[in-house]
Amino acid sequence: MTQPDDLLPIGLEDALPARAAAITRAMRQVLGAMDSHGYDRVRPPLVEFEKSLAGRMEGVATRRMVRFTDPESLRTLALRSDITVQIGRIAATSLADAPRPLRLCYAGEVASLKADQLDPARQRLQLGAELIGSDSVAAAIEAVTVALDALEAAGLTGLSVDFTLPDLVDTLAEKALPLAEEKRGAIRRELDMKDAGGLKAAGGEDYLPLLYATGPFDEAIEKLAAIDAGGVLASRIAGLKEVVAALGDRARLTLDPSERHGFEYQSWFGFTLHASGARAALGRGGTYAIKGSEEAATGFSLYMEPLLEALGNDDSGAREAVFLPLGHDRKAAAKLRSDGWRTVAAIEEGDEAAALGCTHVLEAGEAKAL
Numbered sequence: 001m002t003q004p005d006d007l008l009p010i011g012l013e014d015a016l017p018a019r020a021a022a023i024t025r026a027m028r029q030v031l032g033a034m035d036s037h038g039y040d041r042v043r044p045p046l047v048e049f050e051k052s053l054a055g056r057m058e059g060v061a062t063r064r065m066v067r068f069t070d071p072e073s074l075r076t077l078a079l080r081s082d083i084t085v086q087i088g089r090i091a092a093t094s095l096a097d098a099p100r101p102l103r104l105c106y107a108g109e110v111a112s113l114k115a116d117q118l119d120p121a122r123q124r125l126q127l128g129a130e131l132i133g134s135d136s137v138a139a140a141i142e143a144v145t146v147a148l149d150a151l152e153a154a155g156l157t158g159l160s161v162d163f164t165l166p167d168l169v170d171t172l173a174e175k176a177l178p179l180a181e182e183k184r185g186a187i188r189r190e191l192d193m194k195d196a197g198g199l200k201a202a203g204g205e206d207y208l209p210l211l212y213a214t215g216p217f218d219e220a221i222e223k224l225a226a227i228d229a230g231g232v233l234a235s236r237i238a239g240l241k242e243v244v245a246a247l248g249d250r251a252r253l254t255l256d257p258s259e260r261h262g263f264e265y266q267s268w269f270g271f272t273l274h275a276s277g278a279r280a281a282l283g284r285g286g287t288y289a290i291k292g293s294e295e296a297a298t299g300f301s302l303y304m305e306p307l308l309e310a311l312g313n314d315d316s317g318a319r320e321a322v323f324l325p326l327g328h329d330r331k332a333a334a335k336l337r338s339d340g341w342r343t344v345a346a347i348e349e350g351d352e353a354a355a356l357g358c359t360h361v362l363e364a365g366e367a368k369a370l
Contacts (some may be wrong), residue, residue, distance in 0.1 A: 006352045011115045011122030023125065023304055024246070026154045027107050030127050030302065034151040037146045039105035039129045044086035046109065050078040056088040056291050057265040064112045077263070079111045083126050084301060088290040091132040091297070100133030113222035115355070119280065121305060128283070130299035135241045135287035139298040142247045143285050145272055147300045148251060151282060156310050159274030160252035163217065163243070164259040165236055166266040166286060191258035210258045217244055220255035236268055239248045243269075273302070278310035322360040322367045323353030332365040341367060 008014070015023060031041060035156050038146060049070075054062045065078040080086060083106050107127040113309055115122050129146055134196055144161060164170075169188050169356055173179035179213040185205055194211055213223035217240075244253055256318055262284045263270040270286030285300025324333050324345040333343050344356050353361050360367040 004237045009122070011120050016026075022311070026304065026307060027125070027127065029153045029155070030150040030307075031107055033150040034129045034146060037103070037129075037149070038301060039103040039146070041105050041107070042087065042090055043108065044080070044090065044106070047077050047079055048086065048089075049073075050076040052089060053078050053085055054078060055081075056092070057085045059286065064114060066111055066113050072251040080108075081110050081112050082301075083108055083110060084128060084130065084299065087130045087299070088293075088297070089126075091130075092290055092293040096133075096293070101139070102132040103129070104132065105129040113265075114303075115272075125304035126301055127304070127315060128285075128299060128301035130297055132295060132297045134320075135267060135269070135296035135298050137242050140239065140287060141243050143298045143300050144243060144247060144271055145337065147271075147283065147285060147302070150302065151273065151307070154307060154309065154311070156275045156282075158310075159250075160254065160274045162245070162256055162259070162272040162274065163240055164255070164263060164269045164270040164272070164286075165233070165240075165257045165268060166260060166263040167268055168233075168257050169207070171232055171236070172183075172207070172229065174232075179204070179237065182239070188258075188260050190258040206259075213252060214256045214258075217253040217255045220257070224255070224257055235262055239269065253262070269298075271300070274299070275306075275310040277312055278306040278344045280306040280308065280309075282306050319357075320359045321357060322362055323356060323358035323361050323370075326351075328362050329365055333362060335365075336362070336367060 032365035035041070050062060052067065053065065062078070065081050067076055067078045070077045087104055087106060088102070095102060105128065107125065109123055110126045111123045122245040129143070131142060146161060169179070169184055169191065173184055186202040187199065187204040187207055190202050190204060191207060191210060195210060196211055199205070199208060199211070213220050213227065221240060223239060224233065228234065228237065237334055240255070247253065259272070262272070263286060263287050266286035267288055270284065272284050273282040275282055283300055287296065287298045289296055319342060321342040321344050322336055324343050326346045328345070328347060337343055344358050358370065360369050
C-alpha cells in the first residue's frame with residue numbers, strides 16, 4: 001500500500017523495467033552513433049560548485065539550479081542543469097592541451113529546481129556531442145549530421161530541423177537596423193514571442209519583416225535575404241545554405257531566424273530537432289563560445305523523454321526469456337546467455353515460467369518454447 005512518504009515530488013518519476021530498458025537501448029544507440037563519428041565519451045560529476053556551472057556559458061540561470069552548501073568547503077554547490085557547461089569546463093581545463101578540434105560526447109541526468117510551464121519534468125536524461133575548437137560552417141554541418149545519425153540510429157523517422165540565427169538582432173542592430181543596447185533585449189523577446197504589436201511598441205518596427213521570414217527553408221531564406229539591410233547577414237545566409245545543401249533531403253528543413261528560446265548562449269548558428277510523434281523538441285544545438293577560454297565550439301543536446309515519445313515506446317514490451325528450473329544444467333544456461341538469451345532461474349519449487357514472464361524453458365540443454 002502506498003504511504004504519503006512514498007510519493008515522489010512533482011516533476012520526478014520512476015522508470016519501471018520496460019521503460020528503463022527502452023531508455024538504456026536508445027542511449028546505447030545514440031552514443032554508438034556519436035562514437036562512430038569520433039566523439040569520445042566523458043562523465044562529468046552530478047554536482048559542482050555553482051560558480052563553475054554558471055561561469056562557462058552565457059544564459060545559465062542559477063536560480064533554476066538545486067543549490068546547497070558544501071560541508072567541506074562551505075561554498076555553494078549545485079546539481080547540474082545542463083551538461084554542456086561541464087564539457088566546456090573540461091575542455092578549458094583538463095583537456096586544454098588536447099589536439100583541436102576536440103570531440104566529446106556524454107549522457108547523464110540533469111535536474112532543475114522548478115519545471116517550466118511547457119515541460120513538467122525536473123529531472124531529464126541529457127545526451128549530446130560537442131566539437132571544441134571550431135564554430136565554422138563545416139563544424140555546423142557535422143553537428144547536424146551527427147545529431148540526425150544519432151536519432152536515426154535510435155530508430156526515429158520523420159525528422160525535421162529548424163534553423164535559427166541566435167545573434168540576429170545584435171548583428172542587425174550594430175549598423176543595418178540601428179538599435180540602442182538597452183532596447184535589444186525587448187526586441188529579442190517580442191520577436192521570440194512573435195508579437196507584432198509588442199515589437200512595434202518596443203521600438204522595433206524595422207524588425208517586423210523578420211516575423212514573416214519563417215517556414216520551409218528555401219522560401220524563408222529568400223525572404224531573409226530580401227530584408228538583409230546592407231548585406232550584414234550575407235555570410236550567415238551563405239553558411240545556412242551550405243549546411244542545407246550538405247543535408248540534402250534526409251530531413252524536413254525549416255527556418256525561424258529570430259527564434260531565441262533555448263539558444264541563450266549560441267552565437268551565429270542554431271538548430272532545433274523535431275520528429276513526428278513527439279510533441280516537444282528532441283533537442284537543440286548550435287555554435288557558441290566557452291566563457292573564460294573564449295574558445296569556439298559547436299554541438300547539440302538531445303533529451304530522452306521526447307525521443308521515446310517519438311519512438312512510440314510504452315511500458316508493456318515483453319522480452320523473450322528462458323526459464324531455468326531448479327537443478328538446471330548451469331553450463332547449458334551459461335551457453336544460452338553467451339548466445340544472447342535472457343535467463344530467469346527458479347528460486348522455489350512453485351516458481352512458474354509463465355508467471356515470471358518467460359517465453360521458453362530450458363529442456364535437455366536447449367531453449368524450448370512454452
